[in-house]
Amino acid sequence: MVKHCAGLPLAIAVLGGILATKNNLLNEWRKISDNVKSYLKRGKNQGPEDVLALSYDDLPPYLRPCFLYLSHFLKYYEVHVDRLIQLWVAEGIVSSKQEERDGGEIAEDVAESYLMELVERCMIQVRERDVATLKVKTIQMHDLMRDLCLSKAKQENFVFIVDRPNASSLSMIRKVRRVSVRKFFSIQCIKSPNIRSLLFFNQFFPDEALEKSLPLEVLNYVKEHYDDCCNPLFWILMILARSIRRHKIQGICRYMFNNFKLLRVLSYEIITRRTRDLFGGWKLPSGIGNLVHLRFLSLRNFEFQRSKLPSSLGNLRCLQTLDLRVDDRIHVPNVIWRMEQLRHLYLPLRCKSRTKLKLGTLRKLLTLVNFKTKNCYLKDLINMTNLRELGINFPFNIENFNEKELGENPPIIGSKYLHSLSIFTYEGLNIFTFFSIDVIKRSCSKIDPRHLAHLLSNCTSICKLSITKVISELPEYHYFSSHLTYIRLICCVFEEYPMPTLEKLPNLRILQFERSFGGKEMFCSAQGFPKLESLILAELYKLEEWKLDEGAMPSLQRLEITRCLRLKMLPEGLRFITTLKELKIESMPKAFKDRLEKGGEDFYKVEHVPSIIFQNILR
Known part of the structure; x- marks a missing residue:
């Protein structure tokens, strides 16, 4: 069989992956050998590409959409497994209805087992593993396997890929359910009301597109006088440019929110960040609340022109993943408690002081990142009995704390499944730059060691602990979980x-x-x-x-x-x-x-x- 692989290591590995899935080795391997020969006879080239195609045909039905979903991502793109699994679950490729109350596997665990089957079949490559659990963290596709994935996705009309700005054929997008946007285009070209997912890997309306909407002389003048704050003409032209950009983006959003009512996935991931946004950010329209079927919403790296999210977010009762990790300091309205189906919640790094969120209704939550006692209620953590990963963003304070005896204080964490805990502070300092000890001492607030001890005593199952800049001393070792396998301490004094x-x-x-x-x-x-x-x-x-x-x-x-x-x-x-x-x-x-x-x-x-x-x- 190896001779049919033409010496291509990938084809040999994939063929080995097919054989490894067979139980009755002798009989099954003979069948595979016969199938390889008959399969290759049907092909014209009879090269290693046909062996790769055989690997797809050998996939069980439940793995095929998982494999085809990888066609969404760009070439050489390292796919984060957590995010991929969240997308699979949101799209129903792995159903959350498969979960059982009495100790059954949750959808994310089932999805992870599917991913490992693709790894074992050598159809995807592991790029990074989690240092603590050794689970797969990021994956990538070989060029030839990615070509196969794109070809099969196109044949089955699985996803439409926008990879060029001049897309005259976009008027044909009528029956497609998924769109992956790599280049800016006019979203009004999508005529399908049944579209289920939109993944953006570029800005809705990038500066390059704006530059085509304005005279070259205007753009050159704005760029040349960017640091001239006292120039009235610069500000007039800047306001004009921002107004045009904002108008274009609002039009895009209105079209999406009014026409794609069945949308399940809306993801916005900028691959390369600008050092500064020349023409300013934009406001998230309240029409987002129209997408009541949305399961996955990522606003990560959005550049907001106004620092307030609309309260209509509360209409998204079906949301399973909500990612609000942006650099801007924004106000999040107290509506997240309505999203009782939430499984993964990523709050902003910095919230406005008036933000105060009730999260006690989120009993299905598995991931909670950027939790602050300043903006959230500590008591709500006790209700999150399924929580697996918790990221605490300083400040962290325990109210009504009994100073005499730690054991007399009520428990903080209600989940026995919590395996990862990170505690850090975001105060505008770049922790990856060298600071003297005096600078770090002046800049960092500290968590009360007694509060930390009480928190850790509640985390009886964690295996991974990361602490950044918030402690001056560790509690005694008996407060730590005996399951801890990984500890990272950064910028601690x-x-x-x-x-x-x-x-x-x-x-x-x-x-x-x-x-x-x-x-x-x-x-x-x-x-x-x-x-x-x-x-x-x-x-x-x-x-x-x-x-x-x-x-x-x-x-x-x-x-x-x-x-x-x-x-x-x-x-x-x-x-x-x-x-x-x-x-x-x-x-x-x-x-x-x-x-x-x-x-x-x-x-x-x-x-x-x-x-x-x-x-x-x-x-």
């Missing part, structure tokens, strides 16, 4: 490094310290970190000495040290860690590197390590 707490966690596999500050010394005791496999120490600017007892980190496989400029040397105890397979030293002084090379003072500590990588060594 500790008085001392919290190794004595963390090293007691029995199942911790991955630990990342990034841009966090503590004392000058860091110490890891014997038998500490029994299952730690990966340790990253990045930009710990105060760290001068690291001590590691013999017997510590007995399972460590990968160690990365980046820009810890005051660290003089690696610890002596490192030579006892025989499991270490990779050591990466990046952006460290040359003197540090010289000590680790063959003939250097510290080479004996790492000579047993198979792979030692030096990158961007500083002079």
